[in-house]
Amino acid sequence: MSETTIDRRRARGDASRRLILDSATDLASVEGLDGLTIGRLAESAGMSKSSIATLFGGKEALQLAAVDAAAEIFRGAVVDPARELPRGVERLAKLLRGALDYSRNRVFTGGCFFAATAADMDSKPGPVRDAVRGWLRDWYGYLEAQVRHAAEAGQITADASTVRRLAFELIALDNEANSRSLLIGDDSPYVIAASAMREKLLAVGAEPAALEPLA
Incomplete structure (x- = not known):
């Protein structure tokens, strides 16, 4: 078998895998x-069981692949654009806006894939829950x-306790916006x-100009 034939087969397999994972992440959400x-x-997805099983093997491997794929999508939509800005308030505001838009734009x-799957997996120990938990911990x-x-950097006034609480509150607002929008449909x-x-x-001293994404 020639290298060209192998490369074509690999490319087809990669395309099929991406197509399946697009359906898998959306279904899991x-x-x-x-x-x-x-x-x-x-x-x-309108595909055969055998084709999916050939690419992923079993249910757990499919679930883990879906978590990885969803994480990559989130990074591309939310984290990577914010990294273009300096660390601190500017990047924080961009991250928060990106997270809201990622949910709002469906x-x-x-x-949010991870809000949905965390609720589904939080009481079910195993590698899949560990993967979801690990991603949320990182985010x-x-x-x-x-x-x-x-x-x-002196951009806000906050001690260590205030930093933890403020981060918690900001994440809670994002999660509640996602949950309530799904519930009420607007x-x-x-x-x-x-x-x-x-x-x-x-309230903790951030400059209004740095918060433009949230205006």
Whole structure:
């Protein structure tokens, strides 16, 4: 078999894998990771069970691949654009706006993939829960780090306890906007959350110009 033939087959396999994972992440955002089975995905994506099983092996491997794919999408939509800005308040505001828009724009039909799957997996120990938990720990830690950088740079006035609480409150506003928008079917929770985030950061001394993404 020639290298060209192998490369073509690999490219087809990669394309099929991406297509399946697009369907898998969207399905899991609505039905949860526990409902993401090869059979259910085959039904939803209009593909054969055998083709999905060939690429992923089993349910757990599929679920873990979906978590990785969703994390990559989130990084591209929220984290990477914010990294173009300096650490601290400017990057924090961009991250918060990106997280709100990622949910509001329904990158996934069920809103935030990780909010949906965390609720589904939080009481089910195992590698899939560990993957979801690990990603959330990294995301929350990264956002808190921006609050800490802002405090250390004198962009806001906050001691260590205030930094942790402020990060918690900002994340809670984002999560509530996602949850309530899905429940009531409109965008108003995102407007309210952005305004509340801005007010909290202004209250600790952030410059209004740095918070333009939340205006």
